[in-house]
Amino acid sequence: MDQNSVTNPSGPKKVGKLTITVDRNLCIGAASCVAVAPKTFVLDNEAKAIILNTAEEEIPETIFDSARSCPVLAIILHDENGKQVFP
Ligand code: SF4
Known part of the structure; x- marks a missing residue:
């Protein structure tokens, strides 16, 4: 993995x-x-999802789909007002 592709592994990351x-x-x-969202997430060496800088290229619906796909709801989404929109 390109180390330059991750600045803030677990977020919060604004997209x-x-x-x-x-x-x-x-x-x-x-x-x-x-x-679901390969531009947004990759697994690190502890097999935990981390957020790529290329998340900025992912469309919002794909990010929502990825959050919905998570079996343990570990992906948390907030809107521009700081309101939690998923899960
Ligand atoms: S889908 Fe959920 S549990 Fe699986 S790697 Fe992504 S964040 Fe982690």
């Missing part, structure tokens, strides 16, 4: 109007999020 946070304690490394 357009969404802010993404990964709860590392919940994440079980199922990698569903990586399959």
Whole structure:
């Protein structure tokens, strides 16, 4: 993995109007999020999802789909007003 592609591994990371946070304690490394949104997530060497800088290229609906795909709801999304919109 390119180390320059990650600045703030678990977030919060702002992507357009969404802010993404990964709860590392919940994440079980199922990698569903990586399959759905490969520009946004990758697994680190502890098999926890981390947020790539290229998340900025991902469309919001894909980010929502990735959060929905997470079996343990470890991906938390907030809107531009700081309101939690998922889960
Ligand atoms: S889908 Fe959820 S549990 Fe799986 S790697 Fe992503 S954040 Fe972690």
